[in-house]
Structures are given as C-alpha cells and as structure tokens.
Amino acid sequence: MDDRKLKILEAIIDEYIQTGEPVGSRNISKKLDLKLSPATIRNEMADLEEMGYLEQPHTSAGRVPSDRGYRLYVDSLMSPRQFDDQEGLAAMTEILHSKIDELSYMLQRATRLLSQITGYPIVATAKTDGDTEIIKNVQLFLVDVEKAMVVVTTESGSIHNRIILIPADATQDQVDKVAKMLSAKLHGVEISSIDVALANTLSKIEGIRIDILLPVLQGIVESRRRNEEHRTYTDGAKNVLEYPEFSDSARAKELIGMLEEKGFIRDVVTHMEMDQEQDLYVSIGSENQDEKMQDCSIVASTYDVDSSHRVLIGVIGPKRMDYARVVSVLKDMKSVMNRREIKSLNPDSGAHIEGDK
Amino acid sequence: MDDRKLKILEAIIDEYIQTGEPVGSRNISKKLDLKLSPATIRNEMADLEEMGYLEQPHTSAGRVPSDRGYRLYVDSLMSPRQFDDQEGLAAMTEILHSKIDELSYMLQRATRLLSQITGYPIVATAKTDGDTEIIKNVQLFLVDVEKAMVVVTTESGSIHNRIILIPADATQDQVDKVAKMLSAKLHGVEISSIDVALANTLSKIEGIRIDILLPVLQGIVESRRRNEEHRTYTDGAKNVLEYPEFSDSARAKELIGMLEEKGFIRDVVTHMEMDQEQDLYVSIGSENQDEKMQDCSIVASTYDVDSSHRVLIGVIGPKRMDYARVVSVLKDMKSVMNRREIKSLNPDSGAHIEGDK
DNA sequence: TGTTAGCACTCACCTCGGTCGAGTGCTAAT
DNA sequence: ATTAGCACTCGACCGAGGTGAGTGCTAACA
Numbered sequence: 001m002d003d004r005k006l007k008i009l010e011a012i013i014d015e016y017i018q019t020g021e022p023v024g025s026r027n028i029s030k031k032l033d034l035k036l037s038p039a040t041i042r043n044e045m046a047d048l049e050e051m052g053y054l055e056q057p058h059t060s061a062g063r064v065p066s067d068r069g070y071r072l073y074v075d076s077l078m079s080p081r082q083f084d085d086q087e088g089l090a091a092m093t094e095i096l097h098s099k100i101d102e103l104s105y106m107l108q109r110a111t112r113l114l115s116q117i118t119g120y121p122i123v124a125t126a127k128t129d130g131d132t133e134i135i136k137n138v139q140l141f142l143v144d145v146e147k148a149m150v151v152v153t154t155e156s157g158s159i160h161n162r163i164i165l166i167p168a169d170a171t172q173d174q175v176d177k178v179a180k181m182l183s184a185k186l187h188g189v190e191i192s193s194i195d196v197a198l199a200n201t202l203s204k205i206e207g208i209r210i211d212i213l214l215p216v217l218q219g220i221v222e223s224r225r226r227n228e229e230h231r232t233y234t235d236g237a238k239n240v241l242e243y244p245e246f247s248d249s250a251r252a253k254e255l256i257g258m259l260e261e262k263g264f265i266r267d268v269v270t271h272m273e274m275d276q277e278q279d280l281y282v283s284i285g286s287e288n289q290d291e292k293m294q295d296c297s298i299v300a301s302t303y304d305v306d307s308s309h310r311v312l313i314g315v316i317g318p319k320r321m322d323y324a325r326v327v328s329v330l331k332d333m334k335s336v337m338n339r340r341e342i343k344s345l346n347p348d349s350g351a352h353i354e355g356d357k
Numbered sequence: 358m359d360d361r362k363l364k365i366l367e368a369i370i371d372e373y374i375q376t377g378e379p380v381g382s383r384n385i386s387k388k389l390d391l392k393l394s395p396a397t398i399r400n401e402m403a404d405l406e407e408m409g410y411l412e413q414p415h416t417s418a419g420r421v422p423s424d425r426g427y428r429l430y431v432d433s434l435m436s437p438r439q440f441d442d443q444e445g446l447a448a449m450t451e452i453l454h455s456k457i458d459e460l461s462y463m464l465q466r467a468t469r470l471l472s473q474i475t476g477y478p479i480v481a482t483a484k485t486d487g488d489t490e491i492i493k494n495v496q497l498f499l500v501d502v503e504k505a506m507v508v509v510t511t512e513s514g515s516i517h518n519r520i521i522l523i524p525a526d527a528t529q530d531q532v533d534k535v536a537k538m539l540s541a542k543l544h545g546v547e548i549s550s551i552d553v554a555l556a557n558t559l560s561k562i563e564g565i566r567i568d569i570l571l572p573v574l575q576g577i578v579e580s581r582r583r584n585e586e587h588r589t590y591t592d593g594a595k596n597v598l599e600y601p602e603f604s605d606s607a608r609a610k611e612l613i614g615m616l617e618e619k620g621f622i623r624d625v626v627t628h629m630e631m632d633q634e635q636d637l638y639v640s641i642g643s644e645n646q647d648e649k650m651q652d653c654s655i656v657a658s659t660y661d662v663d664s665s666h667r668v669l670i671g672v673i674g675p676k677r678m679d680y681a682r683v684v685s686v687l688k689d690m691k692s693v694m695n696r697r698e699i700k701s702l703n704p705d706s707g708a709h710i711e712g713d714k
Numbered sequence: 715t716g717t718t719a720g721c722a723c724t725c726a727c728c729t730c731g732g733t734c735g736a737g738t739g740c741t742a743a744t
Numbered sequence: 745a746t747t748a749g750c751a752c753t754c755g756a757c758c759g760a761g762g763t764g765a766g767t768g769c770t771a772a773c774a
Contacts, residue, residue, distance in 0.1 A: 024737050037747050042738070060737050060753040105583060141496060144510050149518065153501050161506065163516055226462060237594060238613040241606045249598045249606070256595040256613070381766050394718050399767070417724040417766050 001051070007032065008044050009053055010077040013065045017320050020244050022062030067285040067319065070297070074282050074323050080331075081324040088117045088329075092336045103309060107233045110313065114333070115236025118326055120317040121259055125266050126231035127302065127310040133158075133191045133224060140179035140216060142172060150219045152191075158309065162223035164215040177207050178216060191224050232266040234259045245295060245318040258292060259316070268293055269300055269314040280330060285319045297321050301330040303337050358408070364389065365401050366410055367434040370422045374677050377601050379419030424642040424676070427654070431639050431680050438681045445474045445686075449693045460666060464590045467670065471690070472593025475683055477674040478616055482623050483588035484659065484667040490515075490548045490581060497536035497573060499529060507576045511548075515666065519580035521572045534564050535573060548581050589623040591616045602652060602675040615649060616673070625650055626657055626671040637687060642676045654678050658687040660694050 011032050015023045025041040032041075045063050048054045053069035056062075065073065095109045103126055111122040137153040146168050151161040166175070185202060194217050203210040237259045246252040259265055268290055272283040283298045299321070300314035313333075315326045368389050372380045382398040389398075402420050405411045410426035413419075422430065452466045460483055468479040494510040503525050508518040523532070542559060556574050560567040594616045603609040615621055625647055629640040640655045656678070657671035670690070672683045 022737085026737075038737090039739095039747050039749095040745085043746090046739080056738090058754065059739090061755080062737065137500070139498060139500060141498065141508070143494070143496060143508050143516055144514075147516065149508055149516075151498070151500050151506055157501075159500055159504065159506075159520055161518060235617060238610045238617060241610040241613070247606060249604060249609075252606075252609075253595045253598040256598070260592060260595060379766085383766075395766090396718055396720095396768095397716085400717090403768080413767090415725065416768090418726080419766060 004034065005044055005048060006077060007034065008041060009048055009065075009069060010073065012045075012048075012054065012063060013069060013073045013077070016065055017322055020320055022057055022064050024062035027062070065319075067287065070284045070319060070323075071287075074284065078324045080328050082328065085117065088113070089332065089336060092333055093339075096337055103305065103311070104231055104233070106305070107231065107311065108235070110333075111233045111235035114313065114315065114329070115239060118315055118317075118322075118329055119236075119239050119242060120315050120321060120326070121234060121236040121239055121255075122313065122315055123232065123234045123259070123265050123269050124311060124313045125233070125269065127270070127312050135186045135189050135191060135220075138179075138182045138186045138220065140175060140182060142166075142175055148175060148216070150216050150223070152220050152223060154191075157306075160220075160223035160226075162219040162226075164219040166215055167209075167211050170209065170212050174207070174209055174212060178209070178212050181205055181208055182213075182216065186220075191220060194221055232262045234262070234265060243318045243320075245320065251295070254292065255296065255316075264290075269298060269312060272298060273300060273302070273312065279334075280327065282323065282327075295319065297323075299323065299326045299330060301334065303334060305337075361391065362401055362405060363434060364391065365398060366405055366422075366426060367430065369402075369405075369411065369420060370426060370430045370434070373422055374679055377677055379414055379421050381419035384419070422677075424644065427641045427676060427680075428644075431641065435681045435684075437685050439685065442474065445470070446689065446693060449690055450696075453694055460662065460668070461588055461590070463662070464588065464668065465592070467690075468590045468592035471670065471672065471686065472596060475672055475674075475679075475686055476593075476596050476599060477672050477678060477683070478591060478593040478596050478612075479670065479672055480589065480591045480616070480622050480626050481668060481670045482590070482626065484627070484669050492543045492546050492548060492577075495536075495539045495543045495577065497532060497539060499523075499532055505532060505573070507573050507580065509548075509577050509580060514663075517577075517580035517583075519576040519583070521576040523572055524566075524568050527566065527569050531564070531566055531569060535566070535569050538562055538565055539573065543577075548578060551578055589619040591619070591622060600675045600677075602677065608652070611649065612653065612673075621647075626655060626669060629655060629657065636691075637684065639680065639684075652676065654680075656680065656683045656687060658691065660691060662694075 008028060011028050012023050015027065015031065025038040025045060029036055029038045029041050045054060048069075049056060049063065053066055053072060054063040055066045057064060091113050092110075095106060095113060107124040107126065111124045115122045134155040135152060136155045139151045139153075141149050141151075143149045143163065146165055147163055148166050149161055149163050151159065153159050181202065199210065199214055199217050202208060203213050237256045240246050240252050240255050240259075246255060258268075268288065271289050272287075273281050279302050281298075281300045283300075285297060286294055288294060288296065288298065295318065296316055297319045298314050298316050300312060303311045303313065305311055313330070315321070315330070317326070365385060368385050369380050372384065372388065382395040382402060386393055386395045386398050402411060405426075406413060406420065410423055410429060411420040412423045414421060448470050449467075452463060452470060464481040464483065468481045472479045491512040492509060493512045496508045496510075498506050498508075500506045500520065503522055504520055505523050506518055506520050508516065510516050538559065551574050556567065556571055559565060560570050594613045597603050597609050597612050597616075603612060615625075625645065628646050629638060629644075636659050638655075638657045640657075642654060643651055645651060645653065645655065652675065653673055654676045655671050655673050657669060660668045660670065662668055670687065672678070672687070674683070
C-alpha cells in the first residue's frame, strides 16, 4: 500500500463525495497532478478494489468507495477542510448562550442551525450518566387549587419539575408537612427505588396524608422519565430528499420515519458511541448497529454544556456525506462551546427583557 | 343541478380519492347502480366541468375534482364513513389520560397516534386565548446554589415555570423578600407589560435587590414565550412520501420542510380557523392562506383539554385526502375527549408508580 | 326529450431497437 | 513501471410505433 495509492484513493473519494457518480480513471488522471495516464490509474484502481477499498457497481462503470474505503478516508486521508462561516459561528454562539434550564430549547435550536449549515438531518439528545439518578433535594409547593409543583434536584445537577394534582381538601399545612418530610427523607435516594412500598413506609410518619404523598412520588418518577424521553430532537429531515441515494421514495420514507421515531434514533446514536473513547465518532454504513441504517453514516460528538450536562449531537447523512466538512463544523461548535462557559454564568438580564417583548 | 349530478360527482370524487387517477365515464357507469351508460355519464361530466366542479388534466384523460368540487363534497356529499378501530380508540383514551401538566407530552403522543391512524402528517398546537396573559400568581424558590425556580400561574389557568440563575451571594432572606413582593405586586399584571421600567419601579421597594429581580422578571417573560413557541408538534412527515402528488421530491421536500418549521405550520393551521366558527375546519387547496399550501388540504379540530386548555389538531394531506375518514377520526377523538374529563381529576397514583419503574 | 350506440380522435404510456459515450481490462510497445 | 491502443460492456438517451383508456360528437332510439 504505497503513498500513491492513498493519494488516488483520496482523490476518488473526494470526487465521489462531491458528485455521487462512480468516478473513472480519466477523471482522476486529470484532477491529480501526478502526471499519470488513465491506464496507470486504472491499474491502481484495480489494486484498490482487490484490497477492498473500492467497488464497481457494474463492469463498465467507474469506481465507488466501499465502507472500508470511507473508513480509511475518514481515519487518515481526508484533509479537514477549514470551515469558516462567520455567520454560522455567531449563531452558534448565540444559541449556546441559552440559559441553563433551557437545555431542551438549546438542543432544538442547535439541531435547526446545524441542519441548515450542514445540509444533513441532525439528531441531538441529552445524555444521562447511567441509570443512577440520586435525589439531592425535593421541594413541593402549592401553585393553584388542587395543583402543586414538585421540583427534584439530583446529585448530577439536573433539575426536573412537574405539576401534580392533589386532593382539593389538602391544606397548606398538610402539604408543607409532606414537603418537609420528603426533603428530609429522600435525600440520597435513587429515583428508581421509589415505589409503593416506600410510599407506605413514609406515610406512617405522623400527619402525612397518603393521598398527597402518592401523587408527589409519582410526579418525581415521571418527571425524570419524561425528561429522558423528551430530550431528543431532530431537525432537517427534509434534507434527506436532497441526496440521490434516497431518491427512491421508499428508502427516503424509511429514513425519515426513523428520524421521527425519537426513541429509535436516540438508541442508534448513543449505542454507536459506546464502542469508542474519543469525543468525535464516525460510523459508516455497515458499522451501524441497526441494519436499517446500513446506507447511512453518522458523525457525532459530545458536548459538555456545563459540569453536569452532557449532550450528544449527531449528523446523519448518506455514506457519501461530506465528512471533512461535517467534522470541522462539529469541532468548531466544540470550540465555541468552550468559550461559552464564562458567559453563561453572567446573563445580561436587562437587555433581554426588552428584546423579548 | 339535479340529484343525479350530485350522485355522479360524489362517485367521481370517492373514486379519485381512492385511486388518485383521473376517473372515466365507463368506470362510474359501472360503479354507480343508476343503470346509465358511459355516454350519459360523459354528458353529465361535461356539465359538471362547466359548472366548475371537475377538471380535465388533458383532453383524453378522465376527470379530476376541482377545489370547488372538493368543497361541495366535504360540505354536503360525502358519507361519513364509520371509523371503528377499537385499538385506536383505546390508545386515544390512554393518551388523553395524560395528566394535566403534561400537555406537551399529550400533544406529542396524540400527533404520533393520529399520524399512524390516518396515514397523514399531523400538527398539534396548544392554543393561547389571545395575547392577554394575565398573571394570577408568581412564586419563587431557591432550588440549588445560584438557581431559583419561578412559577407563574395565569388567570387563564396555565402554569409556566423556569429555572433562572441568580447571584451566588443572594441569601434565602433576600430571595424571599423578592418573592413576597412579586406575589403581591404582579397579581393582575399582563405578562407583556413587564419591562425594565417596571423592574426599576419595583426595585425601589426596600430591600429588593435588582440583580435578583431582573433575572426573575426575565424568567417570567421567557417562560411564557417558550411555552407558546414550543407547544407545536408535528409527526408523520414521512407519510408525505406515500402520496403520488408528492412523488416529485422537490415538492415533498418543500412540504416536509414546512412541517419542520414549527412556527410556520402553526400559523397556517391557526389562521385557517379564524375564518369560521364551527369546531371542525376544512381548508382545501387554494383556500389555504399560504400559497405554498395550495396543493394541500387541512382538516383541523379544536379540543378542550380542560377548562383552561384548548388544543388544535390538524391533519395535513393532499387535496385528495380521505376527508370522510379523517373527519370521523377527529370526531371520535372528540367524543373520547369528552368521556375523559372525569377520569383526569382522579389519577390512580399507586398503580402508576409501579408501572413506571 | 333524455338516453344510448357508434365512431373518430387524443394523448399518456409502454416497449423496442439503435446509438452514444463513459469506462473498463488487456496487450503490446516504450 | 508506464502508457497507448483497442475491443468490449453496459447504462442512458432517443425516437418510432403500438396500445388503450378516455373523450366529444352525431345520429338513432324509446
């Protein structure tokens, strides 16, 4: 595997990524300044095919990269194109300033922006660090008749809240009692260990009404579940139709359907990452776990929004996606994110209020 | 315009809705048990075309309904097919039991279910009753270091909340003071009238720190804005690709793009309704405000989730959509909704907690 | 007078053969 | 090791001809 072969392979993949058409020897001979004739290129191409980096759709067509070819390209061939869209960077910066409790809002805006910049569908999801969500603090307030809000702060730093219905005849006093008791007793408890048995135990404490306690506990459990489930966003599904590999509408429909199936797409994107230990992951065609994804590639990256929130953003495209560009966009986003940290703790409130009217 | 013409028109539209192909006289002659020859049908068709109910794509093709034809069909011709998908009804019932603060969650599930049942894209949005959101109550709690939660209850009954960042050196006492002041002063105030001037006025009150007050007010304004913007959901965009009228991928891309543009689709669906005063609206092709929607029809309906929450659900499809079926589904949904009311106030908490683990 | 049979006509769509051209693999010359 | 030359492959494109569904019109019919 000499250097020349690598150069040729890179040129072929570059070209194919751009055009989507099988690329021929003549084309490469011209584009590459190696002063080689098409015939020589052809020989090299035959070799590369034998080695499994290229494929031929049919005898008299040009060559197309194989998954293995893309992998080599991504790992060591491609030249990271400089991404320098000032406007995009500015928009990113603005989005990342979204305040701390607006994680979901931030994700939504980020998916939108990235899908516009890259021209691919985007998926973004908040990562949870394992199953163990340990309660740090529980608060409970009456907010309206029959309605109370329960707010759970976890050790991992996330804050869930939920409105619950409580009996109409519950007095402020009774609610306070429940609140005080929970605040004391639930510290350090895992959310997943909350169940009816616990409710029964707790309700033994003097003055605790079980009919207030139960909805509260239920609210705690659900607030967390909803949080997880909900925090997956996709955008730019329409971009799927941009690429000839999905011109077959059945295929396009399948992919768009997958993008709409939040749980599914979340799994795909989180599982793929389990394999490796970098912070930028690329999964190409057959490397994807799910076989429905075999025609797609995913480039994903994680971001630490702050000390306790980690986010995963993935770009989904055809195998022929513009890896160089996508990677550079995701990296730029990361650097913007790092600069962000300072600002987020210092929101310039006044100005905002006016602007929001 | 005699009765026979109407029967023929209905048959033509029924047929066209089913097949999507221009329908010919022979076809109708057979399908209809009027014992009329194709020639007669042809004459009638020519009349109907003259009257503007039918169109001819080209001379030697069959007839296709015009927007006017569809309108007549929807208003007085179509026979409301009985929808009776037990499974679907059960799922609806289950979804509608989602608890009161889970409006967004409910909407998401409803869009999903309806898109599956109908095979069309669905849009759902929470309606706000005008611009006037009057504050009933404001509460403020510290939930973590530097983080507080502000909860706004409005006269219309909706509850918004938001986590805000406050200065690290704010004491519980200072926060309480702000909370008490706001609770007293903001009652009856319109959210939209909150601005920096108000902040300045309020901060004059003894012991109020402006650097706590400002983020809180900002939080109030934003919580509401976010609420509005966010509560629009779409699902089933993939279904667009099911229909030959969108086999042109540019057209499909456009529509899917519109569905992803939440603000836009929300406008389309809310504006259309302004025209009329029923609770089930149908907008056909050119009747749509936005010209990008001229190839689509929308069937929409409003639902009162409870006394203070009204929701709008719209089904978007090609003009050739199966109006009868869609209308019946939306109506069934409404009847399920009515039965719901009682249950929602009586959540059976215990069982849920176990199930959720 | 409304209905129908018959007929000529239109037009999208399918199929089929032919041509074109991009691309290959192989061989022989450099 | 490289290249020129050449025969070959195969999808894409094109135009001609045939097919069939459907029409409008006219004249006959009940």
